[in-house]
Amino acid sequence: MSMSKTAAIFAALLLGSSAALAADMPKFGKPISESDAAAWDISIGPDGVGLPAGSGTPAQGSMVYAAKCAACHGPKGEGGAGPRLVGGAGTLAAPAVPVQTVGSYWPYATTVFDYVRRTMPWNQPKTLTNDEVYAVTAYILNMNGIVKDGEAMNKDTLAKVRMPNRDGFTELYPNKF
Amino acid sequence: MSRRSVTQQDLPKVAANGLIDRRVLLRNSALLAGAAGAGFTGIVRAAAEPLAVDDWSMKIGTGVQPYSTPSRYEAKVIRTLANPTNPGNNQARTPHHLLDGIITPNGVHFVVARTGAPDIDPAKHRLLIHGMVRQPLVFSLEDLMRYPMESHIRFVECGGNSAPMWSKEPIQADVQALHGLLSCSEWTGVRLSTLLDEAGVDPRAKWIVAEGADAATMNRSIPLAKAMDDAMLVFYQNGERIMPINGYPLRLFVPGYEGNMNVKWLRRLKLVDAPIMAINESRQYTLLLENGSAWRFYYPMEVKSFITRPSPTMQMKGPGFYEISGIAWSGQGRIAKVEVSADGGKSWGMAAMQNPVLPKALTRFRMAWQWDGRPVVLQSRATDEAGNVQPTRQKLIAERGAPRTTPPVTGFPMGHVNAISSWGIDAKGAVSHVYV
Numbered sequence: 001m002s003m004s005k006t007a008a009i010f011a012a013l014l015l016g017s018s019a020a021l022a023a024d025m026p027k028f029g030k031p032i033s034e035s036d037a038a039a040w041d042i043s044i045g046p047d048g049v050g051l052p053a054g055s056g057t058p059a060q061g062s063m064v065y066a067a068k069c070a071a072c073h074g075p076k077g078e079g080g081a082g083p084r085l086v087g088g089a090g091t092l093a094a095p096a097v098p099v100q101t102v103g104s105y106w107p108y109a110t111t112v113f114d115y116v117r118r119t120m121p122w123n124q125p126k127t128l129t130n131d132e133v134y135a136v137t138a139y140i141l142n143m144n145g146i147v148k149d150g151e152a153m154n155k156d157t158l159a160k161v162r163m164p165n166r167d168g169f170t171e172l173y174p175n176k177f
Numbered sequence: 178m179s180r181r182s183v184t185q186q187d188l189p190k191v192a193a194n195g196l197i198d199r200r201v202l203l204r205n206s207a208l209l210a211g212a213a214g215a216g217f218t219g220i221v222r223a224a225a226e227p228l229a230v231d232d233w234s235m236k237i238g239t240g241v242q243p244y245s246t247p248s249r250y251e252a253k254v255i256r257t258l259a260n261p262t263n264p265g266n267n268q269a270r271t272p273h274h275l276l277d278g279i280i281t282p283n284g285v286h287f288v289v290a291r292t293g294a295p296d297i298d299p300a301k302h303r304l305l306i307h308g309m310v311r312q313p314l315v316f317s318l319e320d321l322m323r324y325p326m327e328s329h330i331r332f333v334e335c336g337g338n339s340a341p342m343w344s345k346e347p348i349q350a351d352v353q354a355l356h357g358l359l360s361c362s363e364w365t366g367v368r369l370s371t372l373l374d375e376a377g378v379d380p381r382a383k384w385i386v387a388e389g390a391d392a393a394t395m396n397r398s399i400p401l402a403k404a405m406d407d408a409m410l411v412f413y414q415n416g417e418r419i420m421p422i423n424g425y426p427l428r429l430f431v432p433g434y435e436g437n438m439n440v441k442w443l444r445r446l447k448l449v450d451a452p453i454m455a456i457n458e459s460r461q462y463t464l465l466l467e468n469g470s471a472w473r474f475y476y477p478m479e480v481k482s483f484i485t486r487p488s489p490t491m492q493m494k495g496p497g498f499y500e501i502s503g504i505a506w507s508g509q510g511r512i513a514k515v516e517v518s519a520d521g522g523k524s525w526g527m528a529a530m531q532n533p534v535l536p537k538a539l540t541r542f543r544m545a546w547q548w549d550g551r552p553v554v555l556q557s558r559a560t561d562e563a564g565n566v567q568p569t570r571q572k573l574i575a576e577r578g579a580p581r582t583t584p585p586v587t588g589f590p591m592g593h594v595n596a597i598s599s600w601g602i603d604a605k606g607a608v609s610h611v612y613v
Contacts, residue, residue, distance in 0.1 A: 001611070010461060025324075025374070025375070026323060026324060027375050027391075028320035028321070028323050028324070029306070029312075029314030029315065029316050029320065029372065029375050030314060030315045030316070030320070031312055031313070031314060031315075032305070032307070032313050032314065032315045033313065034307060034313055035257075037307050037313055037315075040305055040444070040445055041307070041447070042446075043245065043386050043388075043396070043447050043449070043453055044395070044453070045449070045451065045453055045454070046451075046452075046453070047451075049491045088573065092465060092469035092470075092471075093467070093468055093469030094467045094468075094578050094579070094581060095581060096581070097581055097582055098465055098581065100460070100465065105460060105471075106459065106460050107454065107459050108454045108459060110454065111454050111456055111459050111460070114453075114455065114456070115455075115456045118393070118394040118396070119291075119292070119394060119514040122292075123394070125292070125392045125394070126394075140352050142271055168469065168470050168471055169463065169470065169472070169473045170470060170471070170472050170473070171473055171474045172472050172473070172474050172475045172476075173400060173474035173475070173476055174186065
């Protein structure tokens with residue numbers, strides 16, 4: 001490091017500025033465009049931002065569910081090796097033993113799509129098409145009485161689904177800390 | 178030096194039922210000369226057997242191995258595994274009752290892993306930083322490891338650690354089962370803020386979605402303020418590369434925050450303006466309260482402690498001197514003090530804290546104790562430097578409502594359970610888990 005550079009850094013430190021130091025930090029990141037990163041960008045916001053094209057109905061979803069989901073979650077979403085997905089309404093407050101399912105507890109329908117797409121089926125994650133994920137999501141919501149028979153889920157309709165327990169949460173960050 | 182049998186009255190008491198002034202252990206006081214010189218035990222013991230030369234002193238031992246493993250006599254110092262045959266929800270708990278000091282050996286670091294450990298080739302692994310940044314960037318591991326590194330000793334604790342304490346009846350199990358989703362290591366890596374500065378964070382960004390490369394592709398929303406404060410990307414755990422099940426080759430580290438936010442196998446960081454409401458922040462890692470509403474975004478692990486020795490399932494060896502030992506920690510800074518009670522919380526004595534006492538790290542505490550053989554209830558109570566005091570069980574219940582079930586010991590009826598633990602010792606010396 002040259003004397004003048006060192007002097008500049010010390011001057012910056014004395015002035016309480018990190019600008020000179022930041023300029024001197026190494027940069028090893030390689031630029032990439034968002035389009036080239038698209039295969040990894042599977043984030044979906046609770047407002048539906050990030051939901052892909054595609055569509056599926058509860059009836060279509062029932063077929064996918066029977067083939068890919070029922071073995072762990074039960075034929076009707078009653079649970080088994082995997083968690084229960086259906087029911088539990090009215091069990092959240094004491095003294096009931098809480099049954100926290102997609103229908104009774106999950107605040108956002110977008111999370112169902114997101115989790116199924118990134119993690120399910122358990123032994124074959126990321127193998128469902130977007131149409132299949134929409135259909136299974138529609139079926140799980142339908143079994144919980146949240147989506148009607150024949151109602152297709154897509155990036156517009158799914159984002160508009162209002163879950164029963166949407167307002168059941170208090171966010172402790174950042175107010176508590 | 179003259180030796181004499183010592184009675185309980187000889188030792189400087191600080192609380193009921195035989196707790197002894199910590200200065201005896203700190204060895205910086207005239208108390209030591211009197212107490213230690215007096216012999217401490219207070220009981221007359223039978224003379225030792227004559228010594229014989231052991232077999233292992235008379236032959237060449239085992240040759241050195243490229244990588245050491247513990248003595249075969251320590252075969253019990255292992256993790257307990259929940260659902261070992263179902264990688265859908267592997268849990269492995271640290272045997273704190275068999276460890277001492279503050280560092281958790283890598284082989285017994287706790288684990289919660291939903292889809293097992295991915296077999297990641299470090300030469301092919303990439304980290305993407307994108308979203309609300311001036312320039313999206315991709316880093317190879319080699320790139321990341323060229324930045325200036327730093328090391329910090331920090332704990333990791335699952336948000337669901339100590340959940341078995343949230344039961345109608347005290348669950349009889351050892352501290353490994355009750356409090357084992359907790360470990361402490363020296364973590365080495367680079368500051369996350371360095372990389373975020375390089376990408377150029379949009380001032381409107383408030384959160385970072387961190388995502389792993391595992392089959393679950395686990396993701397969590399991290400407050401940007403935390404990311405810019407003390408978050409790190411870590412490569413090393415206690416001097417060696419992170420174990421595969423703990424996140425090899427790259428883990429996000431957010432000191433003091435619940436374990437699940439320290440995303441393992443990190444592949445992506447996306448800057449966003451609002452939390453993503455991933456399953457692990459909208460369904461899991463929420464705390465259901467008595468009235469049916471729930472807390473979420475409950476990040477720092479609260480001040481907590483427990484006694485590791487003596488602890489449930491252990492058997493006392495009769496009346497006399499014991500060292501009570503345990504660990505204390507807080508996600509909000511250093512431990513300021515640890516107090517110990519031998520009468521179920523009616524009277525408290527200050528424990529000795531062993532150096533180093535580090536922020537967001539386990540702190541080892543010790544207390545000298547002369548047990549008279551009568552039933553007692555041992556407790557520890559930690560206070561952190563922010564002034565947070567470990568609450569009683571009753572206080573936690575008053576805030577959240579009483580436990581509704583007696584769950585299996587591997588169940589998760591509640592998160593962030595940091596209440597004082599009570600270990601009962603009966604007249605026969607059996608140690609059990611009790612509520613007071």
